[in-house]
Each structure stands twice: as structure tokens, then as C-alpha cells.
Amino acid sequence: MPHTRVPAIHLGPEYDPALARGIEAGGGRLVPLEEAEAVVWKGGPDSFPERLPDAVRWVQLPSAGIERWFAASLIDDDRVWTSAAGAYAPSVAEHAVLLLLAGVRGLGEQARATSWRKAEFETRVGTLHGATVAIIGCGGIGRAMIPLFRAFGAQVLASTRSGTPVPGAVETVDASRNAELFSRADHIVIAAPATADTAHLVDADALARMKPAAWIVNIARGSLIDTDALVRALREETIGGAALDVTDPEPLPDGHPLWSLPNAVITPHLANPSGGLPGLLAEHVRANVERFAAGEPLLALVDTERGY
Known part of the structure; x- marks a missing residue:
């Protein structure tokens, strides 16, 4: 140029x-x-x-x-x-896939274990192969995730503000259809910007739509998820789990329930290492x-x- x-x-x-x-x-x-x-x-x-x-x-x-x-x-x-x-899309996309893999493969609870619990953990280990992952807010970071998920044999449903087709996604919908994706996808990744319109985008209703084994990953901003609603869903095991690089509040205080829930994986906002x-x-x-x-x-x- x-x-x-x-x-x-x-x-x-x-x-x-x-x-x-x-x-x-x-x-x-x-x-x-x-x-x-x-x-x-x-x-x-x-x-x-x-x-x-x-x-x-x-x-x-x-x-x-x-x-x-x-x-x-x-x-x-x-x-x-x-x-x-x-x-920063490549770095954040890599971390998002890592978090989802950690959840689906049951790595969080296994890493905290202090005894050999193979029979117990074996039933909780899943795979991304053949899974459908919905990326809510599929901008630059979401687009960088798509080839990574496809390499693991997963297909991607994309949500964008406009609904303009995203290359590599099997289907793209506009943001008004997000509720549909929460019901259809095996797992959800939140990658939308933090605005007044996206505050608590993931609320109790969205969590209730998710499949029982579904994991939700958030690498966007903590404000996009209603933390209280998420804690209830994790305690009641209505979803598979949550893997979060961002939280609300942030930093996540010592003693917060998310630290001790076995179906939660937390990293301290380091998808973009300094x-x-x-x-x-x-x-x-x-x-x-x-x-x-x-x-x-x-x-x-x-x-x-x-x-x-």
C-alpha cells in the first residue's frame, strides 16, 4: 500500500x-x-x-x-x-477454545482432585468432535475461533448484530435470535462487546434454555452474564458448567461461590497475557x-x- x-x-x-x-x-x-x-x-x-x-x-x-x-x-x-x-483475536480465541476443552473434558475438577477417581471422572469426560458451538458476538475473536473449533471436529453457529454470514460458520443469525442458539447449541461462547444492550445478555432465561451438559465460556466482559443466575444454574446442575476468563464482579473476590463450584473453571482475565x-x-x-x-x-x- x-x-x-x-x-x-x-x-x-x-x-x-x-x-x-x-x-x-x-x-x-x-x-x-x-x-x-x-x-x-x-x-x-x-x-x-x-x-x-x-x-x-x-x-x-x-x-x-x-x-x-x-x-x-x-x-x-x-x-x-x-x-x-x-x-488480540488469535490469543483470545486460543484461550476460549482452551476453556471449553477444559470444561468438556472435565479438566477443572480433575486438576483439583487429590485422589485417583477414574471411574467417577470417566463418565464426565466429553468431546468437541461432532459438537455444535454457538459463538454469541462473532466478531474478530469469534472468527478466529472458527477454524480452531473445526479442527476439533465441531461446527459453529454464529450470532452477529446484523446476521451477515460469517465465513466458516454453518449458520449465522442476527442478535434477535440469540435465544434460539442457547437452545440449539451443545456449548456457548460469549464474545460480544460490553454495552448497555448486552448487560446480562446471559440471564436466568438464557441459562434455562441451555442443554443439561452444555458449557458456557465467557472471554468478553463479566457484565454479559448474570452472575447470581449462573451460580444457581451451576449449583442446581441444570447446565454442564461455566468456564470464565472474565467475571462480575472483577476481580472475583476470595470466597466467592464460583471459586469452589466443581463445574466452574476460572482464569483471572489473562486470555491476553501482557x-x-x-x-x-x-x-x-x-x-x-x-x-x-x-x-x-x-x-x-x-x-x-x-x-x-
């Missing part, structure tokens, strides 16, 4: 060598904020400038989930904003700076009306 100009990019709140290389590889040059026409931000909303220069036409945010930025009323319509949606984030974000930044320099549409544009 040829560069038509060299855009002036401010990197904040402090210098980061990986992001600096990404900006320069994309054809940009690093400048102070007052000289910038675009901003690449590594920090959170608390450290963001109260006011940006009028010349700033684009802001690149560091995360895929940007609800905190909307809550802080920082995202406006005065310029283009992009998130990191899609940048060690790999700079390189993945730097590649996303490089691609967007290159597009910005060439006047091409940017990746992961934020929709201010939808909230992501």
Missing part, C-alpha cells in the same frame, strides 16, 4: 518502543502532541488529555473493549476513533498508520452510537 504522505503521530502517555516501531513502519513520524494530526494511546482513559488539539483527526485506543472510554465521555464525533478490536500485547498492538497500529497515510479506511472503527 503506497504512502501518499508522512502523518504526524503522537504516542502517549509515554514512549513505547514496540508502538514507536509500528508507527514508523506504517509510514508515520513521532511528534509532540501539539504537532500531531493523530494520536496512538497506550494508557487508559484516566491518563488521556483533557483536550486534544483541533488538528488531531484520529485516535487509536489500546484495547478492544472500550466501555471505560465511553463511561469517561472521552469518545466524541469530532474525530475518528479506532479500538484494538481484532488485534507479555504478548505490545507486539500484537504494534502490528495493528502499523496497519492503521499505513491506512491513515494512504487515506484508506481504518481498521476497528468505533461506532459512537453502538458504543463499540
Whole structure:
């Protein structure tokens, strides 16, 4: 993609060598904020400038989930904003498949066992081969999961806001049909953005629709699942189990029931381990700076009306 100009990019709140290389590889040059026409931000909303220069036409945010930025009323319509949606998709997709496998294969309870209980555990070990997995909110992360699930012999039902067909899924429905997927799928993966519309997307009714052996995985945001309803379903064993990388509340307090329930697997929000984030974000930044320099549409544009 040829560069038509060299855009002036401010990197904040402090210098980061990986992001600096990404900006320069994309054809940009690093400048102070007052000289910038675009901003690449590594920090959170608390450290963001109260006011940006009028010349700033684009802001690149560091995360895929940007609800905190909307809550802080920082995202406006005065310029283009992009998130990191899609940048971390391979890592998160890998973790989601790991969590579902851990649930289906009964790994959580076996890993906590202190005695040889083969006869007991053998009846609880399932397989993804031949299973149907529904991905609720099948964006970049969900799409990265599809070939992984297919490699295990599972088929995918996809739910998106628009219902536009997702490559690799055997069927795609729009979000209004999510309840149908909870009934049809053998397992559910939650990958939707956190907005006012998706709060408690998984409530008592959705959990009641799930099959008795179904596992639910959440690698999105904890607010998408009604935790109290989930705990009841797990205690009553109306579903197979839950594997969560995100929780509500988060961090999950010591002594919370989810820690001790045998049909729950918890990881502490590390589907995106910090060690790999700079390189993945730097590649996303490089691609967007290159597009910005060439006047091409940017990746992961934020929709201010939808909230992501």
C-alpha cells in the first residue's frame, strides 16, 4: 500500500518502543502532541488529555473493549476513533477454545482432585468432535475461533448484530435470535462487546434454555452474564458448567461461590497475557498508520452510537 504522505503521530502517555516501531513502519513520524494530526494511546482513559488539539483527526485506543472510554465521555464525533478490536483475536480465541476443552473434558475438577477417581471422572469426560458451538458476538475473536473449533471436529453457529454470514460458520443469525442458539447449541461462547444492550445478555432465561451438559465460556466482559443466575444454574446442575476468563464482579473476590463450584473453571482475565500485547498492538497500529497515510479506511472503527 503506497504512502501518499508522512502523518504526524503522537504516542502517549509515554514512549513505547514496540508502538514507536509500528508507527514508523506504517509510514508515520513521532511528534509532540501539539504537532500531531493523530494520536496512538497506550494508557487508559484516566491518563488521556483533557483536550486534544483541533488538528488531531484520529485516535487509536489500546484495547478492544472500550466501555471505560465511553463511561469517561472521552469518545466524541469530532474525530475518528479506532479500538484494538481484532488485534488480540488469535490469543483470545486460543484461550476460549482452551476453556471449553477444559470444561468438556472435565479438566477443572480433575486438576483439583487429590485422589485417583477414574471411574467417577470417566463418565464426565466429553468431546468437541461432532459438537455444535454457538459463538454469541462473532466478531474478530469469534472468527478466529472458527477454524480452531473445526479442527476439533465441531461446527459453529454464529450470532452477529446484523446476521451477515460469517465465513466458516454453518449458520449465522442476527442478535434477535440469540435465544434460539442457547437452545440449539451443545456449548456457548460469549464474545460480544460490553454495552448497555448486552448487560446480562446471559440471564436466568438464557441459562434455562441451555442443554443439561452444555458449557458456557465467557472471554468478553463479566457484565454479559448474570452472575447470581449462573451460580444457581451451576449449583442446581441444570447446565454442564461455566468456564470464565472474565467475571462480575472483577476481580472475583476470595470466597466467592464460583471459586469452589466443581463445574466452574476460572482464569483471572489473562486470555491476553501482557507479555504478548505490545507486539500484537504494534502490528495493528502499523496497519492503521499505513491506512491513515494512504487515506484508506481504518481498521476497528468505533461506532459512537453502538458504543463499540
